[in-house]
Amino acid sequence: MADRLYTSSEADEILSALRYETRLEKAVLARMAFSLSLVRVGTKVPRSPNFSGAQINRPTFFGEHELFLRTVLGMAYKKPDISEEELFSNRSLTKNHIDHGMGLLGELFQECGRSGDALLARVVQEVEFAGRREQHGQGLDIFIGRTVLQRTELVMELNNTARHANSHLAIMGKPGTGKTQFLLKILADIRIQSHFQTNFIYFDYKGDVVDNQRFLEVAKVQPFGLLQGGQSLPVNPFILPAYDEQTVNVSAREKAESFASINAKLGVVQKGALTEAIRAAYAQRAGSPAPYPDFHDVYQIVSRMYEEDNKKDDSLIEVLRDLAEFDLFWRHGSDVQPIDRLSNRTILIDVHAMPVLKELVAYLVIERLYKEMALLPDSPVKDGRRTIRTILVIDEAHNYLNQKNMFLQRIIREGRSKGIVVFFASQSPNDYQQKFFNFQELLEFAYIFQCEGVSAVSVQEILGCNSKSAKELQTEIARLEPWQVISRSTEKTEEFVKFTAEAFYKCY
Structure with missing residues (x-):
């Protein structure tokens, strides 16, 4: 039974540099490299024939977790019995993963601005998400309603990469038409179908969602009411991945x-x-x-x-x-710690009681989410389904879309590969016609409830129909009954479809 192994010279060089920069012990870095390589490439790790690097001692590397790590290797390689040579030797699977993982750690260290803290956070994220890979890529097929005439069931395949370029969504309609209940039904379905692994951050501008206790229970949402009973949002917008x-x-x-x-x-x-x-x-x-x-x-x-x-x-x-x-955000001396990561939390931020600063609070939270998103590994795709990690939900978005939020724009442009999605709820398709950013082009799903004063151009751009159909739909949209919706059709022979939307209160 070997009690030591030697890394490659290349791995040793990276290990020495990381020890100096991060102040982490050699064995800790070796375990990080081993874990990162195992989740990145699994059994396809390249063999490492070089033994001229650093010495890694068996007791130091495994500590109290030798049986656990042996079991992990056995599961990854589908071998009930990992031999001693395969487990820990100069020709072992462990050495191969340490050497390969050191190269990955070196790359991540550069991406994280040579920050030890940011590197640790990035590795934890990668290993955590990979550990839930059994459910990654799970289909999010949401039943949204039935067509008005034929009563055909409609299903929104939210994360089907073969059918949709992205998963961004907009729901439009004047108050009282059913758009909020429709949105809550979609969110509840997503939470349940994803086994609560897909999260969302909901900005509640009217304060009606925070009072819906059934929704908070079903979707497992943590609410924060700003300027209500001294409650603040345990988020610090000044936390950075590095402090150089x-x-x-x-x-x-x-x-x-x-x-x-x-x-x-x-x-x-x-x-x-x-x-x-x-x-x-x-x-x-x-x-x-x-x-x-x-x-x-x-x-x-x-x-x-x-x-x-x-x-x-x-x-x-x-x-x-x-x-x-107003203590809107976390401050030093608080009894609670600031949220370390927004992207894995499901929270509702109720800003309806705030007389000012609603948009600024949203802006700062969105900035924080984008900074986290930039450090995430790409969201995995399995069987044509991309994992959706987090949904940013902006209610009453017509109050916000005219703000030049560069971080929101970046999330919409770049979020697809990271599994970060944006849902808007607003009063009209006209709200998305902004000269500084083409929201319509990047909204894959658009649902129009009854609206008044809708321009034909906005209808055409948001539904992707021709100009003649858009002009005809102007009148149709103004006359829609509550719960009736116009959206793009999934059938190639039809430009749009008219259906009766599902409601949260009817389903839950």
């Missing part, structure tokens, strides 16, 4: 642009002051266990800057004061 000078500077500029895109009163001077204050706030927290500021830190720094320059309070001070005093 470049990452902090880029994030500070992006935050300033975010504020300016929501508040037109913030000019160049205010953006510059905010950028400088955010940088100073990070410097103030540098080296601490939580090296990120909160809005109280930033507000205090900007207040001092204004006081020193004898400047009067302006719109920037007002916004920061509201963010700090």
